[in-house]
Amino acid sequence: MSTTKKDIRKLSQAEIEDYFKEIGEKSFRAKQVYEWLWKKNAHQFDDMTNISKALREQLGESFQIQPVEVDLLQKSNDGTIKNAVKLHDGNVVESVLIPTDSRTTACVSSQVGCSLDCTFCATAQLKRMRNLTAAEIVDQVVIIDEESKRYFNRPLSNIVFMGMGEPLLNYNEVISAIKKITLPEGLGMAPRRITVSTSGIPKMIEKLADEDLRVNLAVSLHSAREEVRNVIMPFSVKFPLTDLMDSLQYWYQQTGLRITFEYIVWGGVNDKKEDIDALVKFCRKIPSKVNIIEYNSIDDGIYKQASEEAVNNYIKALESNNIVVNVRRSRGKDIDAACGQLANKTGND
């Protein structure tokens, strides 16, 4: 197999059209091939049954398709499924299917490893090896959609970019993947069912706000006190909370969409009144809601889930200020599939 052939899924429809023109083919073939690639998820040129055999062969001589494959599937006793997904170059990322009574959510990865340094996250301990391509992101969605149909008799309903990596640091491929997932010539899913979760990179949030994609934005806040956030998420020293707030206000101005803050409460870290007051004050500046997520231990010996009382204090303070707050129970903990636990551990090593 030649590795010099270009992956056809790196081409836009216009570029495929150019290729067909060059070889003297009708340009409408580009639309057909594009649909095979992005709507029908063909992984071989031979699957493209409305394309002549000769042309399929020619395509195969010029290009390759590099699909991902599931290396290992683990099922949690709460129904959550974790896939170790192998990329064509041998790198592995993880994607998770999270079923509830009313929905099936795909949690997808955007990078191999992560370049950020959140001290409570297992993925941060892996070096960032590379960005995923749009095709590798879409493949994860397609795999989870198939699993949802197979195991739960219903299609995938929601997608969250909360797997490995920082989606806004793989900006172009993430945007391209979102387009392929939402466009009618792709998977045709509703953008409001997609959430991009970011650790909070102001410039990139503003860029995303300008895209008119209509996807939701979640920000991993975890503290609205600069001095605390800078310790638990050291990279954020470069991005003061005032800059983050400015970018969120710009987001709201451009999209009219409320922001979700993800927030873990840890004992001794952010469980005091001043932490709660700071969060309330921050939230009041922008239409937002708060998802309190349970801490999933990564055996760091530093962080521990705060007491129920501390979490209740947060809930009371937020609610009395009319800020919507949800408490998210974690899922898939027994197979290391919960938030912050994705680190390519299989339980066998």
Ligand code: SAH
């Ligand atoms: N880089 C993106 C997306 C990946 S993390 C982001 O930071 O948003 C997805 C969510 O899991 C984030 O809210 C993150 O803060 C949270 N998370 C990380 N480690 C965790 C842990 N050990 N327990 C619970 N949630 C965690």
